[in-house]
Structure formats: structure tokens, C-alpha cells
Amino acid sequence: MAQVTRHGQQIWCNYHQTAECNLGDRIELLNGDEANGRAHLKGVAETVLALLKEAKYCQIPVRPIGAGWSPSPINVVEDGWLVETLRLNRTFKLSAKDLHADCDVGAESLLLVQAGATVDEVYESAEEIGRSLRTGGASNGQSFAGACATGTHGSVWQEGGIQDHVRAVQLVTPDRILWISPKKAILSDDFIAQTGSQIIRNDRIFAAAQIHVGAMGFVTAMLIETDPIYMVQNIQKAAKIKREHIDWLCRGEFRRFSAAFGLNEEPYFQQLILNPFDPFDKKSLLRFLYKRPHDASIPPPPPGQMGAGYDALTLLGRAMAESDWFKGEILQLAMEQAYPDNRDVDDPPAIATWGNTTEEHAPIASLFNGSVTMDRSKLSEAFDLIIDSFRRGGGCTVVTLRFVRQAQGLLAPAHWPDNVVIDFDGPNVESSHQGYKNVVEALDDAGIAFTRHWGKTNNLDEHRVKRDYEQNFANWKWAQAQVMPDAADRRVFANDELVKLGLI
Missing domain, CATH: 3.40.462.10 (FAD-linked oxidases, C-terminal domain)
Incomplete structure (x- = not known):
């Protein structure tokens, strides 16, 4: 299990000091002393599951937080629990025996990344094994999971966003621990079972989880694909x-x-x-x-x-x-x-x-x-x-x-x-x-279609989100309901911003 430190009620301000809230509790997570990466992922996920069950029972909203980088109020939660992951920052290599028989990428290209690892820490881990990311934002202090959750991009014109690296997500709801990936499997069922996760291999649910905006559950780890170093x-x-x-x-x-x-x-x-x-x-x-x-x-x-x-x-x-x-x-x-x-x-x-x-x-x-x-x-x-x-x-x-x-x-x-x-x-x-x-x-x-960044000032509401994303929004809501069928589970992750956006 992960170590849990409760810091109690306090005023919390995000990294750029653009939004603040009065927390019911600030909860810090730290890795335990498990023997290997799979055990670490299992221990953290089980700890988060217990916290979410408690929050649901007490009707307390929860926001996972990495670096708190987003200038928007997407991370604030009045009178709720802010659960910090920055000390869950390990990365793990994989070997060929960890892969599914259908996997079409080499184990050397894959990294398991805990939710709190910053972009800079992922850069360093990749380079240590002769690998590299393909794209990234203008800064390196965000948590990698947070950057993916909001669709952070760079200016690599042949690539998309940082979430394009993601090949699977370990996601915890108040009810269960999930391993969400595309239909074409990458890691073996046995490996995933050792992380304490139930498997969902579904392209549409995975595409929703790649940019979940903090409204599909609590991400505890991600599997990412890297390129040869350049x-x-x-x-x-x-x-x-x-x-x-x-x-x-x-x-x-x-x-x-x-x-x-x-x-x-x-x-x-x-x-x-x-x-x-x-x-x-x-x-x-x-x-x-x-x-x-x-x-x-x-x-x-x-x-x-x-x-x-x-x-x-x-x-x-x-x-x-x-x-x-x-x-x-x-x-x-x-x-x-x-x-x-x-x-x-x-x-x-x-x-x-x-x-x-x-x-x-x-x-x-x-x-x-x-x-x-x-x-x-x-x-x-x-x-x-x-x-x-x-x-x-x-x-x-x-x-x-x-x-x-x-x-x-x-x-x-x-x-x-x-x-x-x-x-x-x-x-x-x-x-x-x-x-x-x-x-x-x-x-x-002028009738020119456009979208806005989830983690920045955006002045969006549910009506506009539906208009901007149309069927993709409907598919995302469907996927959210598959992951958390119980509306009470979804409410655990609610804050004013996500409600306004129509994501909770």
C-alpha cells in the first residue's frame, strides 16, 4: 500500500497562483516499499480505491493533483479532498515477457509511468534507456498524467498532443481498479492482473481516457510508448x-x-x-x-x-x-x-x-x-x-x-x-x-470553427462543449458511463468547473 499523509484543512493555491480553494483535507501519497513495479502500481491503486470509497460514503468530492499546473480552475475543489501524487513519480521498464502475444511494439519502447512523474522526469527516464518523447508542451514541470488529461501540445507539426504517447491507463474509481487500453492488446493479462486491475480493451473507452479532463476517475499510472533517442x-x-x-x-x-x-x-x-x-x-x-x-x-x-x-x-x-x-x-x-x-x-x-x-x-x-x-x-x-x-x-x-x-x-x-x-x-x-x-x-x-484548451482560461460551458465536439462528446459521455455506471461514483470527482463543462 502507498503511504498516506493527511495535512488537514487549508487554503490551497495552484502552481501559477491563478485559482485557490478551501480544502477539507490535503492528502499526500507516497510509494510503499513493494518489490517491483507491478506491486507498486497495485499498492498505490488499492490505497486510492480505499480513499475514493471513503469519499463516496462521506459525500466528499476528490480532485487528484500532480503539479497543479493548469491556470484554469479545473483542479480546485471547495471543501473537498485534494490528493497529491507528485511523490508517486517512478518509471519502470518492461521486458518481452510482459507483452501480450498480439503486441506489435517492442518492450524497449515502453515505459510504465506513475501518475506523479513530471514531464521532465519522464524525459530523463526515457533518455537513460536511449529513448525519447516525440512532443511536449512549452514547459517541463507538469505531471505527465496531468498534461495528458488536458491535451497539452507542443509545436511539432507532424505530431499531435502529449497524450499520443499513451498506450494504456490504470484508472481507479470508487468501485474498482481498471486497466484501459485499445482493443489490440499490449501487455499480457497476467502482468495486468498483478497490478490489481480489471482489463477493459476498447478503442472508444481508451480514446476517452486519453483526455479525461479529470472526470473519468483517478489515474494512478500510464503505459507510454517512446521513440529512439534523437x-x-x-x-x-x-x-x-x-x-x-x-x-x-x-x-x-x-x-x-x-x-x-x-x-x-x-x-x-x-x-x-x-x-x-x-x-x-x-x-x-x-x-x-x-x-x-x-x-x-x-x-x-x-x-x-x-x-x-x-x-x-x-x-x-x-x-x-x-x-x-x-x-x-x-x-x-x-x-x-x-x-x-x-x-x-x-x-x-x-x-x-x-x-x-x-x-x-x-x-x-x-x-x-x-x-x-x-x-x-x-x-x-x-x-x-x-x-x-x-x-x-x-x-x-x-x-x-x-x-x-x-x-x-x-x-x-x-x-x-x-x-x-x-x-x-x-x-x-x-x-x-x-x-x-x-x-x-x-x-x-465569422463562422470559423475552433476549440479551446482544457487547462487554460477558456470560458466554456456544456452547451459549447457539445457544439465543439459533437459525436466525440457523446462518445466520451458513453465511455464515462461504462467506467462509472453509478452516478454517485461520478459525483466523487465533481467540482464547479467540471459541472459547468458538462463533464460530470
Whole structure:
């Protein structure tokens, strides 16, 4: 069994200090001294099962919490129990004898990841065995399970979200411990039985569990698939773009765009950070990552030469929000200070493993973090509309363009074949909220379909979630009912945000 520490009633605030609640109890879980990974997973799951049974009997809502990273109130639970998993952070290799006869991937590509392991810890575990993740968000401090639950994405244009790595989920409800995977089996029945889990092999239920938004149960572990280790070369610079470059990106002409500003090859990852007050006459911040073979003899450069520098954007944006004077100029200063180490094509190359592409992160207080995701082919049509409506609303954040393929999971925001994600990151002031609200209304008025990130400020409700996801939402609700047929079980995971979204 896992060790349980009850810290009692207290005020809890999330990582970025954007939401808080009065907890009935903060409960911390820690691994026991079991002999192997299967026993660890079984012990933790049985401990969580007992907690959930108690919570159901006492009618107390429960929220599992990893790093508490999401700026949205999706993690808060007034007068409930917050169950912390960050110390459940082990990862385990598998061997060929653990695989099902129908499995079509090698054991060397698989990792068992406990719910509290952070993205950075998973990077490190993968690299220790010569493997790598394919994509990830802008930061590395989230729990891997939490990042998957909200559909976190990066800007790897040939990949979807971080949940695409997931091949199975151990999920606990107040009634049972489940092992949910696709119909095509990966791990053997005997291995799964030793984790204390009942098996559900169903493609639709698995697709729901990949992005469960904390409303399908308590995830205690995940099985993820990795790639052979590789490296990436970073090019990041400040440069002016033109309107025609937006059209190139809209059409997916990424190599053409890269050749104009970076290397004349297909980028693996690319993003643009724009000044919405003057996106074409002010410099944008461009970042490209190009895939390279792994070479253990190459020492990693300092993090600033590989990272994106989001903190400077947000913290300097706060000063800009204090005044209406010269907003564009102050924002430009903030942007250019965010890239203190330009890495241009003529500079000595900055090359590191994928796990070294994100920087260590500190909490950003009073953060505003919103986004819209849409079909990439709509970018040219929507770009001017978004910029103009954002400015009219008084928005005072930077605007970032990212590009991803269709992501896995029924509730994945990136559900078009090719997607552009447009982020609005800056200070948590009224003008940021109003600018974002104007963008959402303008897109609706223009009839341009879009979705929003589950873990960010999104202003969603059940009606809009149903409209955005249609049959996928209905399938997700069906899957939730298969996992937790008893409505009383589902209510254990309720909070105001999930009820508003129609997910509980």
C-alpha cells in the first residue's frame, strides 16, 4: 500500500497562483516499499480505491493533483479532498515477457509511468534507456498524467498532443481498479492482473481516457510508448515577417518558411511569437527545431540556448498592462528580452536531446493563458480578424502560433487533420480577458470553427462543449458511463468547473 499523509484543512493555491480553494483535507501519497513495479502500481491503486470509497460514503468530492499546473480552475475543489501524487513519480521498464502475444511494439519502447512523474522526469527516464518523447508542451514541470488529461501540445507539426504517447491507463474509481487500453492488446493479462486491475480493451473507452479532463476517475499510472533517442538543433531569432508568410504557413509550406528565416530543410518544430499591436512592422520571435541523429559526445548547451523564454514575456507584460501608453513598444521590449540568446544560422549550432528543449520553470503569478485551436487551412482567413479583434478588446498579451497534427483522444482540441494553435499569454488583467473574449466572439460571428484548451482560461460551458465536439462528446459521455455506471461514483470527482463543462 502507498503511504498516506493527511495535512488537514487549508487554503490551497495552484502552481501559477491563478485559482485557490478551501480544502477539507490535503492528502499526500507516497510509494510503499513493494518489490517491483507491478506491486507498486497495485499498492498505490488499492490505497486510492480505499480513499475514493471513503469519499463516496462521506459525500466528499476528490480532485487528484500532480503539479497543479493548469491556470484554469479545473483542479480546485471547495471543501473537498485534494490528493497529491507528485511523490508517486517512478518509471519502470518492461521486458518481452510482459507483452501480450498480439503486441506489435517492442518492450524497449515502453515505459510504465506513475501518475506523479513530471514531464521532465519522464524525459530523463526515457533518455537513460536511449529513448525519447516525440512532443511536449512549452514547459517541463507538469505531471505527465496531468498534461495528458488536458491535451497539452507542443509545436511539432507532424505530431499531435502529449497524450499520443499513451498506450494504456490504470484508472481507479470508487468501485474498482481498471486497466484501459485499445482493443489490440499490449501487455499480457497476467502482468495486468498483478497490478490489481480489471482489463477493459476498447478503442472508444481508451480514446476517452486519453483526455479525461479529470472526470473519468483517478489515474494512478500510464503505459507510454517512446521513440529512439534523437537530438534537435535550435534556431531562434527576432525577425520581421510579412503577410505572405502567414499564407505560407496556412498552406503548410513549412520548409519554405524555414528557408526564409532558418535552415533550408523541413523543421521538426516551429512557432512564431507575434506582437499583436504591429505584427508585420515589429519583429516576431521565431523558433525552429531541426531533427538530428543522437550523438552522446555533444554536450548540451546552456538551457537559454534551447528554451523559449516564456517567463520574461509574462513578467514584463505585467508592466505593459499598467498603462495604455506605447503598449506596442513596451510589448516589443518584453519580447526581445525573452530571447537573450539568439541562435541564428551562422552561429555555432545549439544541439541537444529533445528533453533539453524546455527550461526549468518558476511559477508565474497572475498569469493569463488562453488559446484557440482551428483547422490550419483557416489561418489566412482568421489571422487579421483575430489580431484586429484582440486589439480592439484591449488585449495586452503576446500572440503565439503553433502547428500540430490531429491529436488522439475524443476530447482533443486539435481534432482537425492539421491544426494551428493560437495562444494568448500575458498578465492576468481585465484587458487580457477582454481581448480574448473579443477573439472568441469574432470567430463565432465569422463562422470559423475552433476549440479551446482544457487547462487554460477558456470560458466554456456544456452547451459549447457539445457544439465543439459533437459525436466525440457523446462518445466520451458513453465511455464515462461504462467506467462509472453509478452516478454517485461520478459525483466523487465533481467540482464547479467540471459541472459547468458538462463533464460530470
